[in-house]
Amino acid sequence: MIAATIFIASLYALSLGKPLSHPLQRRDVLEDIPNGFKWSSTPSPSTVLQMRLALVQSDPAGLERALYDVSTPSSPSYGNYLTREEAAAFVAPTSETQQAVNAWLAEHNITATPLTPAGDSLSFDVPVSMANEIFGANFSVYTHEATGNQAIRTLGYSIPADLEGHVDFVHPTTVFPVYKIGRSPAVTMLAANLTPEAVPSSCATSITPACLQGLYGIPTTPATQPSNKIGVAGFIEQYANEADLMQFLERYRPDVPPSSGFSVASIAGGQNLQTPGLAGEEANLDIQYTVGIATNVSNIFLTVGGDPLDGFTAFMNFVEFLLSELDPPQVVSVSYGFDEVVWPQSYAFPMCTSLGQLALRGVSILYASGDAGVSGFQGSINCINSAFIPTFPSTCPYVTSVGGTTGIIPETAATLSSGGFSNYFAFPDYQASAVSSYLSSIGSLNTGKFQPAGRAFPDISAQAERYQIAWRGEIYQVSGTSASTPVVASIIALINDELAAAGKPPLGFLNPLLYANPSVLTDITSGSNPGCGTNGFPALPGWDPVTGLGTPNFSSLRTLAGL
Numbered sequence: 046m047i048a049a050t051i052f053i054a055s056l057y058a059l060s061l062g063k064p065l066s067h068p069l070q071r072r073d074v075l076e077d078i079p080n081g082f083k084w085s086s087t088p089s090p091s092t093v094l095q096m097r098l099a100l101v102q103s104d105p106a107g108l109e110r111a112l113y114d115v116s117t118p119s120s121p122s123y124g125n126y127l128t129r130e131e132a133a134a135f136v137a138p139t140s141e142t143q144q145a146v147n148a149w150l151a152e153h154n155i156t157a158t159p160l161t162p163a164g165d166s167l168s169f170d171v172p173v174s175m176a177n178e179i180f181g182a183n184f185s186v187y188t189h190e191a192t193g194n195q196a197i198r199t200l201g202y203s204i205p206a207d208l209e210g211h212v213d214f215v216h217p218t219t220v221f222p223v224y225k226i227g228r229s230p231a232v233t234m235l236a237a238n239l240t241p242e243a244v245p246s247s248c249a250t251s252i253t254p255a256c257l258q259g260l261y262g263i264p265t266t267p268a269t270q271p272s273n274k275i276g277v278a279g280f281i282e283q284y285a286n287e288a289d290l291m292q293f294l295e296r297y298r299p300d301v302p303p304s305s306g307f308s309v310a311s312i313a314g315g316q317n318l319q320t321p322g323l324a325g326e327e328a329n330l331d332i333q334y335t336v337g338i339a340t341n342v343s344n345i346f347l348t349v350g351g352d353p354l355d356g357f358t359a360f361m362n363f364v365e366f367l368l369s370e371l372d373p374p375q376v377v378s379v380s381y382g383f384d385e386v387v388w389p390q391s392y393a394f395p396m397c398t399s400l401g402q403l404a405l406r407g408v409s410i411l412y413a414s415g416d417a418g419v420s421g422f423q424g425s426i427n428c429i430n431s432a433f434i435p436t437f438p439s440t441c442p443y444v445t446s447v448g449g450t451t452g453i454i455p456e457t458a459a460t461l462s463s464g465g466f467s468n469y470f471a472f473p474d475y476q477a478s479a480v481s482s483y484l485s486s487i488g489s490l491n492t493g494k495f496q497p498a499g500r501a502f503p504d505i506s507a508q509a510e511r512y513q514i515a516w517r518g519e520i521y522q523v524s525g526t527s528a529s530t531p532v533v534a535s536i537i538a539l540i541n542d543e544l545a546a547a548g549k550p551p552l553g554f555l556n557p558l559l560y561a562n563p564s565v566l567t568d569i570t571s572g573s574n575p576g577c578g579t580n581g582f583p584a585l586p587g588w589d590p591v592t593g594l595g596t597p598n599f600s601s602l603r604t605l606a607g608l
């Protein structure tokens with residue numbers, strides 16, 4: 046799990062006169078400043094850094110076993126979700142880890158705050174001068190040349206040798222932000238190609254809630270259970286506008302009160318400013334297609350603040366907030382993601398396990414698969430003639446990844462739909478047979494461009510193109526798996542509502558259930574997801590890495606849920 050760690054030499058870097066009780070061990074050394082950045086200046090020694098220490102999680106394998114126990118329909122424990130504390134116990138650092146880390150923090154008079162109930166992630170503030178000393182680092186201000194954004198990072202850092210095996214990573218250190226040129230930074234927005242469209246003509250050319258209700262058999266009847274909630278993630282200062290939502294509902298859901306709204310949970314200082322010009326098209330899309338489809342389900346916009354340019358921290362803050370909640374939303378929809386390759390492996394494993402902890406508590410976590418076919422989340426990395434680019438967190442085996450379709454009756458794969466195979470995570474048992482059937486049907490196609498033993502994604506899909514949204518007072522069309530994700534999440538939330546009304550547990554982690562019952566989805570068998578100078582993968586009968594198992598069929602899912 047710490048494959049990215051590079052051990053070079055022990056470094057005895059503390060200044061003279063101080064006891065050397067903890068020799069430092071060098072790790073994570075960058076040979077060069079990452080591409081696109083240049084060294085700018087030495088920060089003031091008193092500049093405060095908010096550091097995060099990820100402690101080694103004690104039993105991720107046990108967590109995985111427990112997760113499959115509660116989410117595999119044939120298991121006697123199916124639906125017996127764990128409490129916050131029970132789930133946290135799997136990742137709580139061992140007492141050895143806690144003692145080693147606490148002793149080290151105490152020696153430096155650092156008071157750390159646990160960021161999660163398990164205490165596997167700690168935060169503390171230190172001035173640059175002290176951070177340089179305790180981590181044997183040279184924190185500097187680096188400027189991202191294309192955007193002018195600045196970040197304080199170091200090209201190497203050390204931790205005391207006796208903390209080896211106890212600390213997964215320290216952030217921010219050597220992992221630089223991932224900026225996309227233009228205004229969309231680390232956590233990128235999916236919606237693209239905005240073109241004003243006056244009047245929706247038909248579902249073949251413009252998708253509305255009525256189209257989705259018709260295509261997937263989604264009821265319009267209001268949900269009734271106050272305990273049932275859907276959470277909608279917001280990053281990069283994307284704000285969900287209330288007036289736009291009202292306009293959207295008046296136009297596309299005239300049968301519901303236009304005041305049907307959402308509540309806001311602020312994470313890391315996140316806001317939801319209502320200035321019309323600050324309405325975000327992504328946030329509006331996500332809120333309009335959850336409020337508009339999951340009728341009367343209690344809707345929480347989870348808006349994440351902090352440095353919008355540090356997507357790693359934003360994603361961690363988001364998951365830590367949910368882990369800390371006693372009653373997190375039973376369904377969480379996230380239309381943001383990364384190319385897997387830019388999310389360091391040492392960061393990806395603990396993040397995935399944290400998502401697994403939520404799943405173990407009965408939370409269905411849905412992530413958009415991405416919008417650039419096999420060339421990644423947004424196709425921002427040049428992959429012509431090279432390997433395909435999977436996306437994260439879709440490649441985490443404990444989430445449900447949502448791909449995209451287009452056209453109606455029959456639907457076909459949307460060419461934008463990202464899908465493929467992880468380079469970090471092995472495929473889980475629940476998808477082994479579906480994926481091996483697919484691999485044998487494609488033969489040698491794309492051999493060498495993907496890791497056939499990797500976790501394959503997406504798992505499910507839904508319409509992804511030409512969604513009508515209200516944005517800044519006008520109607521626009523947007524496309525992306527950003528659109529598909531809130532729709533699938535809404536369907537699950539409506540089924541959870543009926544389950545709650547019947548006194549049953551929510552659906553929780555969906556994948557073992559879906560892969561064991563693929564016929565509850567409508568199989569998509571045509572189209573493909575080109576990228577990297579290839580035609581990508583074809584959609585074929587059965588699971589495929591473009592549309593997953595297929596698109597939802599509400600009544601079949603409902604029956605499968607025992608309703």
Ligand SMILES: *[C@@H]1O[C@H](CO)[C@@H](O)[C@H](O)[C@H]1NC(C)=O
Binds near residue numbers: 152154
């Ligand atoms: C920690 O605090 C104690 C008591 O205030 C002080 O004596 C000691 O020098 C401090 N140590 C460091 C490393 O700052």
Ligand SMILES: *[C@@H]1O[C@H](CO)[C@@H](O)[C@H](O)[C@H]1NC(C)=O
Binds near residue numbers: 084183185
């Ligand atoms: C930190 O890095 C900068 C830029 O490479 C260099 O000028 C400076 O000497 C370094 N400081 C230390 C203490 O190594």
Ligand SMILES: *[C@@H]1O[C@H](CO)[C@@H](O)[C@H](O)[C@H]1NC(C)=O
Binds near residue numbers: 260567600
């Ligand atoms: C859902 O599946 C059932 C059973 O196969 C089928 O009769 C029905 O038409 C499907 N509904 C939709 C909306 O596709």
Ligand SMILES: *[C@@H]1O[C@H](CO)[C@@H](O)[C@H](O)[C@H]1NC(C)=O
Binds near residue numbers: 272
């Ligand atoms: C909407 O849901 C609430 C519980 O969250 C319930 O009290 C109310 O009756 C529902 N509204 C309708 C119209 O069913």
